[in-house]
Amino acid sequence: MAVVRPVRGDRVRVYDLQVQGTSNFFAGQVLVHNCLIVDDPHKDRADAESEASRRALHDWYSSTALKRLQPDRNAVVGIQTRWHPDDFAGRRLAEEGRLEEGGRWKVVHLPAVADAKFGADPLGRAPGDPLPHPKIPTRDRKALKAWWADMKRTSIVRDWHSLAQGDPQPAEGALVSEELLRLLRDSATKVEPQKIAVAVDPSGGGRDVAGVVGGFLGDDKRVWITHDVSAVMSSADWSTAACRLAYEANAAIIYVEANYGRDMCSLAIRTSWETLQRDGEIPENVLMPAIDLVTAKQGKLLRAEPVAQQMVQDRVRLRGLFVDLEREWSTWMSTDPDSPGRIDASCILTYGLIPEANKGAIVHAPLPQAPVSGGRGPSQVAGAYGRRIGK
Structure with missing residues (x-):
């Protein structure tokens, strides 16, 4: 049985899950009593590109959010759109690293179109394969590719990489730095x-x-x-x-x-x-x-x-x-x-x-x-x- 208690409920949806007894939670058979979930810490691109807003979020995570965790068998789950290289996920990975590199974070990255540069795809897709869509039959690969191609065509470059590929791009190439x-x-x-x-x-x-x-x-x-x-x-x-x-x-x-x-x-x-x-x-x-x-x-x-x-x-x-x-x-x-x-x-x-x-x-x-x-x-x-x- 899990009891969900909001920790902060304005812009960022954060939940503190207290699990009664031990249970298998998350990938890798991790035993936890306490889990903090951070869902969409940046409301949009403008918020993520604001240095002051990012600093406030990072400070909040360090000073308030982490203090909610119990001293043993805890976990933090972050779910977000990758708007900026230094957003919530970007800073965590830069400072604490990925699990396979000896760091602390297990990353589940599902780009709209599989790309070899992201490493092995969690769904086993080959490079170029599209992500499934709930309104399109999974076997209809042509329709899926057409859907994502249309999204790419109607999005600016940075939005495609952020919203669809989970790969935030710095504003390099802009006319003015x-x-x-x-x-x-x-x-x-x-x-x-x-x-x-x-x-x-x-x-x-x-x-x-x-x-x-x-x-x-x-x-x-x-x-x-x-x-x-x-x-x-x-x-x-x-x-x-x-x-x-x-x-x-x-x-x-x-x-x-x-x-x-x-x-x-x-x-x-x-x-x-x-x-x-x-x-x-x-x-x-x-x-x-x-x-x-x-x-x-x-x-x-x-x-x-x-x-x-x-x-x-x-x-x-x-x-x-x-x-x-x-x-x-x-x-x-x-x-x-x-x-x-x-x-x-x-x-x-x-x-x-x-x-x-x-x-x-x-x-x-x-x-x-x-x-x-x-x-x-x-x-x-x-x-x-x-x-x-x-x-």
Whole structure:
């Protein structure tokens, strides 16, 4: 008889099984009185890619979870999607090792498609053989292979390796490295804005993240990203967010991608500005920023690589820490079917403020250089191209 008692029940489902008497538990005829089960310790990729979240999980496991175990005949079972090389399972294997290597963990790895690089398959499958599916007859190998092939075709590369193959891939191959992005964070250098702008990528349509990013062109000829209010929004929401940000940042212009829905985007922004003035959020004597349509290169990769080059050349800096924006840049790869809204919006902002970036050459394997900080005297926000003028 087993009694299941929850140990922690918010994000991570953890159970402490107290078994009355001895019984055979788990593979290898292990006699246990006490078992800790950790089920899905990472809720999704974003959670697993957060260094702070991973650190908190590892600390919790060491300080709280393991203290639930009895001193003799105990076991820990981890069940999870392998989202990150340093996720719960990755850290345990790195620190404690596999059983066959003299370590502590017995690993049962069932990839969707058997691969020789994982060693002997637990089900005895040959390389290339698919994993069974409860809705597809096991003997119908053709249908099973077609199912997994379709999943692979409709998943980005990292999701296929994580969700289907249990083989998390680092964000190598991304246009911009995490190291470079850390070097581009700069909240100390004094710089005078010459042109303040907000950029919008409205492609979300209420289903995906609509990119809304703010920044300015400094007197040092760099683009400085200062705001990121991107979110899953409808057209009314993203246009309102763009107008609010433009008023807050004192922007002179709102850049909108011209490739798709240019007239609709312009109308949505004008309508939102008028609504915010009517509601009293924006004073009536404040002129609406100009709306400029930016035509970026059509392909997502061709659009993003020149901006990545500007980052490598230290022509784009981040005025602080932007976790979501940095995560998108450091994990998006050219093989992904779509680029995130924050990346697109930051590209539109860069193209608007330094149009020559739209003609940039392709760059690979960026080698980050530390930004050089230097004082320039007090910053005069808005400068000659500021917008805050009355009617």
